[in-house]
Amino acid sequence: MPFEIKKVPDMDIEALITIHNHAFPYFFLTSLGNRFLSLYYDTVRKSEKGVLLGCYIEGRLVGFCAATLMSASFYSRLVKDNLLLYMLEALRLLFTRPKAVIRLYRNLTKKPASINDKGDYAELxxxxxxxxxxxxxxxxxxxxxxxxxxxxxxGHAISLTTDYDNNFKVQSFYSSLGYRIYYDFIAYPQRRMYRYIKDLNKY
Structure with a gap:
């Protein structure tokens, strides 16, 4: 069956979240709940620098990818452009899962100490x-x-991050598409990650 790739409309955000939850059952972002996921993906979809693509088969959403055309400062711009919505969600999480708010902040603001990474690339x-x-x-x-x-x-390059340990199948998938390891780093609290990057000018 042929694939149809198009921007994900508002009406399919719920279906996207269902796919996300099944694909990433133990991920931190998933643990924040459907309400946060809906806010996150919808604001990425609406962002000037955001991309939210869906893969459809006979009108059914069967896959998605969220990205930004410019990695540097994307999350800070995303929150700033939707400040009230994110503040309300942060307040909800403060009462229900205060440690999650701290972890979310640290992951979004953490920068590798030994790497000169300007983030001047698109990011999956x-x-x-x-x-x-x-x-x-x-x-x-x-x-x-x-x-x-x-x-x-x-854009000239796309980057992404994925787990360092016990993740050979996913790492091989990205390598097969021309992505190479840029560097590794530690995400909060002690999660070792790879950052991959692909120079689009070479392909």
Missing amino acids: LSIGVDVDYQGEGVGRTLLCELEKVVESNG
Whole structure:
């Protein structure tokens, strides 16, 4: 069946969250709940520098990728542009999960001490595929389309982060698409991560 790649509309955010929850059941972002996920993906979708692509089969959303055309300061701009919404969500989390707010802040603001990374590249923020369609080329198709979007907007490189330990299959997937290890770093609290990057000018 042919894939249709297009921007995810507001009406499909709920379906996107379902895919996210199944794809990342133990991830920190998932633990913040559907309300936060809805706010996050919707504001990425609406952002001037945000990209939210969906892969559809016969009208059904079967995969998505969220990205930014410019990594540097994207999250601070995202929060600033939607300050009231994020403040209300932060207040809710402060009463229900105060430690989660601290972790979220530290992850979003942490910079590697020994790496001169200006963040002057596009960045894949999240990618997920419906469990019924994994291994069918959905993720590869989404990333290829994202590269076209980045290039059409004058971008020269795409970066992403993924786990360092026990993650060979995912690392191999990104390597097969031309992504190389840029550096590794420690995310809060003690999660070792790789940052990958792909120079689009070479392909």
